[in-house]
Amino acid sequence: MKVAVVGLGKMGLLHASILNFLPNVEVVAFCDKSAMIRRFSRKIFAPAGVKVVNSTEELFDLGLEAAYVTTPISSHSTVARDLYASGRVRNIFVEKTLASNYEEAKELCELAQHYKGVNMVGYMKRFAVTFGKAKDLLAKKALGEIYSFDAYAYSSDFLGVNEGSKASAPRGGALRDLGCHVIDLALWIFGDFQVDSVEPQSLSGEVSRDLVRFDVSSSGGLKGQVSVSRSMENYRMPEVGLSINGSKGTLRVSDDKLDLRLNEGESFTWYRHDLGDNVDFWLGESEYFREDQHFIRSILDGRDAEPDFRAASKVDHIIDRVRA
Secondary structure: OEEEEEOOOHHHHHHHHHHHHOOOOEEEEEEOOOHHHHHHHHHHHHHHOOEEEOOHHHHOOOOOOEEEEOOOHHHHHHHHHHHHHOOOOOOEEEOOOOOOOHHHHHHHHHHHHHHOOOEEEOOHHHHOHHHHHHHHHHHOOOOOOEEEEEEEEEOOOOOOOOOOOOOOHHHOHHHHHHHHHHHHHHHHHHOOOEEEEEEEEOOEOOOEOOEEEEEEEOOOOOEEEEEEEOOOOOOOOOEEEEEEEEOOEEEEEEOOEEEEEEOOOOEEEEEHHHHOOOOOOOOOOHHHHHHHHHHHHHHHHOOOOOOOHHHHHHHHHHHHHHHO
16 A cells, blocks of 8 residues: 655654554655755655655655645645545545644545545544543443543643743644643543633743633533643643543543542552553554554555544534634
8 A cells, every 4th residue: 555644744754654564555755845854855765765755746646545644733734635636545644633723624524525535633542552441441331420521631841931932833732732632532432512611821822822721511411621731740741631430430541541449449450551552563652553553454444444534623623612
């Protein structure tokens, strides 16, 4: 399967490395608008027969079966539209978030439906063994009826950034850069919900919100609170987690650990290594391998991937509501 990667940053190189490890998959081209990056990349990849090009138009005669969009969020919509419009690429993976706003996301959903193929967005937390175990336990009613949850996404990336700084703008602000993962997890686990109230604090003027807390609810009576910050002390590495309350007890889950505490007194703890967190090629996190493997297998098997554009657009919708 011939694949191209558009966007030669960290995520583009990460996905390309994993894809080239997978059986029967070959990355045949990179596309990036930076002349400096292209010059550097050609020295590395040209000897292996990999093309490095300036525009998506130069990809369309390569017999591509799939493309990855790993450019900055602001260009996701434009790049994906160009790929679809060519009529040559129907299977498209877009790094999170799907678009810069919900209107762009809806347009991409319509294009994906028109051109068919397999589409997917890189919400890799769904492929973490801890969150997968939590979803399985909840599906088996381990907590009984769920009535509330608290979710968080924290890092210290912008701790100490001066008021008015625009340093975080290229990453889309706290919600799109980090909070999108916990929003997607909440939608995946609990289903649709609405935003009821928001408490924002800004470290970077009107460009991005670096600390935000908001309350949500579902039509079934579920209540939740989501807290996002890239300026939280003692979070050297980004962390995402949820605390879920039900009629039978409480479940707490993060990237690395899951605790189940039942009202009757029983308690259970699982760590990543307890849950078979093994992959054939580990780069970044094991979740990246699983999501790329899932996308490729979905194409080969002719089935939908998850999260697809439609599911991912719901994250863009929630972010827009919070920002509004």
